[in-house]
Amino acid sequence: MSEALEAKSAPVSARRGAIVCEKIAVHRARSFRTAHFEVGELCGGINIIHGPNAAGKTTLAHAILTLLWPQDPELERAELVGHFRVGAERWRVGFEAGRVHYQCDGIDRDLGPLLPPAELRDRYYLGLRDLLDGKDEDYAAYIARESAGGYDVGAALSALSESSSKRASFRKADSARAALRGAEAAQDDLRREAGSLRELRQQLQRAEAAQTRLEWLGLALEFHAADALHMNASQRLSAFAPAVAMVRGDEAQRFEALCGRIREAKAAQESARQRRDELSAAIAQSPLKWHAEREPGSVEASVLDGIVPTLDHYLLEMERLMRDGLASEAKAVEAEAKASKAWQLISTCVEPSALETISAEALRDFSDLARRFDRVAGEEWAYKKLRGILTGGNAADLARLEALRAAARRLRGWLRSPADEAQSARAHKAIRWMKMTRAAALCAAISGAVASLWGGLNAQELWPVWVAGSLVFLLLFLAIWRALRELRAQVDEGKSQGARRDGFRRDYEKSDFPAPEAWQPSAVEQRLDEIEQQIASVSSDVEKAAVWSHEEDAYLATAKKQRALSQERDDLAARVGLNLDLHFGRQFILGFGGEAAELWWLISHIHAWQQARIEAASAGAGLAQTRANFEEILDKFRQVIRPYLPDATSDARDIPTAQAQTRTLEKAARVLGQNLRDRLRAQDLLQSEEARGAGELAETQLLLERLQLDAPPGESAQMRDAELARAIDALCAQRPAYQAAKDEKLAAQAHLQRLRTRLEQFDEPTELLQSSREALQAEIQELSNSAGARDAILSQIARIDSRVEDAKKSSALEQKRADYQAALHQLSEDLDANNRSVTRMILADFLQRETRDSTRPAVFRRARELFARITHGRYRLDLEEADGAQFRAFDTLKEIAQGLDELSSGTRVQLLLAVRVAFVEQQEQGAKLPLILDETLANSDDPRARAIIEAVVQIAAEGRQVFYFTAQRDEVQKWRHSDAVHGVECKFIDLGAITGAPDFEASTGAQRPDWVEKSGVVYQPDIPSADGLSHAAYKEALGIDGGLDPRMPIGSVHLWYLSDAPRALEQILRAGISRWGALQNLEQNDALQTVGLSKAQYTRIQARATALAAFFEAWKIGRGRPVRRADLEASGAISDIFIDEVAALNNFYKGNAGDLLAALEAGEIKGFYRQKRLDLAAYFEAHEILDQRDKLSDSQRWNRVLAAVAPQIAAGVLTTQEVREVLLRAVAS
């Protein structure tokens, strides 16, 4: 694949034509002050365009670029013209502010010549500043990519990078592990505690046994104490007299109370007896004394519950009859008054005899008659009202109505016949004007016709005008004639309308109705409204009259009905004997329906008189009956009360007397009953008190007997009682002490018994009962400590049991194990990720390393060759791909690689120049484009400048036009004096002279103080001639002193040591090559021809270099290189605190790594950690500072050298003697 790429990108310059710029004209450029300048006669080789600053060099360079790539112009606003030669074609390119015009051989073209894309334009412009500031990443990346056949292994590696945080996972796993260990430790603790449960339970058993024994011992002690108490109490009780035992304590009070109660009983007996006697006397004086022998209840029952209620009933009945009589009397009086009043009203029309004979049926007939009178009167009144409404206004007049309607029609006819006189006037006026115009148009047309006829006959030029004019006027005449006819028709219509209106007016004026104020439409309309109102009024009157004519017959029938009713009334009055004439001779009350009202009035008062008479009769009958009943009840009252009244009392005659007798009887019965009950109670009390007194005496006797006391004989009761009371008090005073002694003894006895009972439950009660108090106390003391620990042990066991149960329900450890396993898994995945990452990196590195050299593209090889040539083999172009592709320069003398930032500016410019030129050469397709260099030689010393010039000359020699712009005269001189330019066409153009810029000399030197002009001669190395000099002598001529340091890079070995032919050596040195590395670099880049060295000569030099290198390597075994302070700092093993101290120690031991480490191990620097010393030793070993191998002997080194060059010796390139000589030269010092 890479071969294919190489073929694709192989230089094609040899078979491609070139674009040669022959002339550039700058007509306008914004960045340049000169309005116009032109640079012509440019050669196809190298054009050195010089001039002072502001002479237009940059403008010219940009103009070239703009003309080549106008689609991305450097000078956007400029007006440029360029003439190019592309093979045999002549191109003219015009550019004006973005517009491009191509011509090829004088023919316009739409497209210009084939060119690389504008993005590659920078490759053709090699300005010093760009080279100094420019970046090479794109070129380097391209080469790297191309080296890998278009693959970017680094990018692929980056794309596959995966993030993993092994530290975080470790911390997480470590944390989970700690949590797990913690949980396990807690479980272990719990397990240990659970293991102690058996011992704890045994301890608990012992403690509980001790506690039980303690309880028994305590009980035994208590039994002993109770027994002693019981004995003492018995002794104290036996000291009291026997009678005291009989004392209850309340005997004194009881005795005193008994004596008091005996006295009270006697007093009560006397009082009751006296009361009984008083009541017997009162009973004997009662009016009801013959009932004294009866029970009090029976007296009250017979009188109060039997007689008195009966009497009260009679009293109430008599009072009711009295009230009824009075009411009947009043009712009769009132009825008589009503009848009298009614009679006074009707007495004028009614015979008194007839009043009582008028029946109720007759009264209903009168009532019916009155209703019919009333209905007929109502009908009459309604018809009269209707007649007033229908005939109360104007009389109906049909003729007038018709006249009004005819007048209205005429007025409406007048109004419907419009007569616009003003319009008519305007129409007449218009007709007149139109007639005049029609006549004028007719005249004009005729005149035109005549004139045209005349002009036509006389061949005048204007006759068509006349014809046209006559035609126009003829058309005008016709139009007016038509319009006039229309107008007249309208006027005729207006006249017809006016005649009809006049007819209506005349017809109206013939009527009797007043004419409108004026025969104007508004006045006529107003008059029409008035007539229409009159039509409405007359029409209404006519309609009312028609209605009344229909109702009038019914009105006349009502009078007949009234007369019939009057006759019927008179007949009925005669039949019942009423004289209605007396009554109806009066004036009617209301003015209508009077007959009905009068009949109603008469009937009502006859009925009222009849009702009053009936009521008066009824009341008189009721009064008589009431009085009879009253007398009957009073008699009954007397019969009932008479047996209970005293003899002196007479019979009652009226209600108050009867009431007084009744109350007297009631009171006497109540008093007798009460006295009888009181006498019985007094008798009972007397008997009770007598019994009580006997009981108290008996109780007193018993008390005295219980207290073993006898009443002293012969003394008064009072004195005897006092004596006995004193004796009783003496006995009672001893009672509390006796009772206390007795209680104490009983309590002690009961307690003792309880203790005995409990002790008998013990296995061996006798042992405890018989043990002495001291023995028991001693044993209690002995067991109390053991029993006291029980609660604590019990609590501890419960706590452990609880924790164990909790633990059995928990899953904390299981969860933590799961967490730890998950964390380990994550960590394992991180490890896998790390392993994958490392594997990828190593694979990628392997791929890059293995494919790098074989697949580097041609552009890189060309760049490397150019770089080696420009630097005379000193540097080799390398590409570093480890961390993004970038160029590096490998110093073949020092054998170190440096990045662009580490290179001097000259070397950097050379490197980038080589790269870009290589790209231009290798990557260009189509025609070769001009290369523009802008002061590229600046910053380069003479050898480098010469090399660059040679390279550019070679580029030009291959058919590419080159522009070199400079403001420095010395650069121009370098070009002028370079032998290299002789092979190509070269032209020097003073741009300042063309553009009129300031003198070229003015900018020389002063602006470039670092530049030292070499008299216009390009530097040539000062190499002594080798003619006639031996190899050793030539060493002196070259000024080489001493031998070689085996630690030096082999590349920096001077070629004198490797060559034994002074003349050939001189030739190499004159080519600027003095060191082996540079020569080797040139050879590797196929540039030996630049130094004139044959391959055979090079092979011999190479063989000697190989031998010398083998010697150096062998010599370094066991030696290492001296330690520098930079090494100490780079090791990372020495902190800032110790660095100065260790550096001083290193200086003391002259950079010997072994001695330095031994000194550190010996503790020459206090506080320097052992681990740091080991780290430092590891760094020294890794960086070949410390080589702990044994040094080789001379023979060993010799053997290694011979082994290294064995192939060359075998091939006859080198002999052993020559090898020996080389080594002798190297170590001559």
Next chain:
Amino acid sequence: MPASRVKILCTGDLHLGRYPSRVDTNQHRFSGANIWARAVDFAIAEAVDLVVLTGDIVDRENRFFEAIGPLEQGIRRLGNAGITTFAVAGNHDFDVLPRVADALNVGYFHLLGRHGDWETRVFERDGEPIIRLIGWSFPTQHFPQSPLDTLVRAEPDGIPTVGVLHADLDSGASRYAPVRRAELGAYGFSAWLLGHIHRPSKSRALGESLLLYPGSPQPLDPGEQGVHGPWLVEVGPGRPAKARQIALASLRYAQMEVDLSSMQRADEFEGIILESLRARLHQWAQQARESSSHAYLPERAMIRLKLVGRTRFRREIESRFARVIEDFELSVEKIVARVEQVQLATRPALDLSDIARGNDPPALLARLLIELETGAPSAAYQPLFLHLRREVAQVQRDNAFALLRAEQVVGDGIDTAQLRRLVQGEGLRLLDELVAQKRSHEDFVPVRGALK
């Protein structure tokens, strides 16, 4: 002579106190204790005669109270239901089970073969012996001899005999009571109920003896795939013992290969995974319905995906790994499936032999991969592998991974096979990346200036 069969619920390797690994949740329902409780429920509901535990009931790492509590509770519940439990101790609980037996001290739990001495118990029904159990327990954590060396053969008396043993079958160098199938068969027992191997297996020895490894009733790590649960063993006189697995496990691990060769677009990836997974879950459900009257299904399935086939979307697939593992969840008939790990074993769509013809990095890499596929890499790659081995070992020696070494998850180095797999995997990824970044070298195609 007993006339009826004896129903035994057999399980072992419960490892109570150890939670299954690689499960995305730490819920109790996935713990061994929960499955043990389920087994107890089942035994009571099924009214079995005996429960036999074949050792490693308690995990050695958690041989404390957390494991003992559920065990004691279960045994008590069985005892209250009139079911006797027989057990032997395994290498994990050789010291725990005797303590549990002593602590319980009940007539319905018997630890057989304490101190490594064979012990015989006869189980009676209605006063008649119906089965004989002969068991042996681990006396120490390791027991490199065969326990059968001390088991004396007895003359058959018509009572079915069941051996209960925690042992490593047909693994002579094992430290865990190695026994041989032929030896077990020679005793003429109706069945040998074994423990120690977590993967359930049922086989027959000579003489029709049933050899049953009930396996762990709940799988404990992704290696324990397949259906798990206790076994219902029926033993009777004159007939071979029968065993039927009761799939009580709430968790199931599975590895599933998904061929991605048919992928046409990268976004089809999830769909293919989903369909494959759904088909597998439906298959489980179907098998469960067909295989047993107790159609138990796991509640959670942890799937380890292996992606195979030829595809050009390796990079895109890799970018979707994390999402599949973190977000992917599929429910089928109460089974909730999640992806536990994804192993990418696809091959590039390109032919390695074609790529290997060039001289660029992909060609070199392809040649290496071809050599790895066909055998050991040639000597030219030996320095590379030496370098790799050294560097990988260096990574593993990193202090950050000290815990992995301490827990013996990894050693100090890496073996050749692992290294080759590593190189193959990463080589394929690198090759995919390189092939993908290949682009044309048309950067320098000339253009013509155009009129503007």
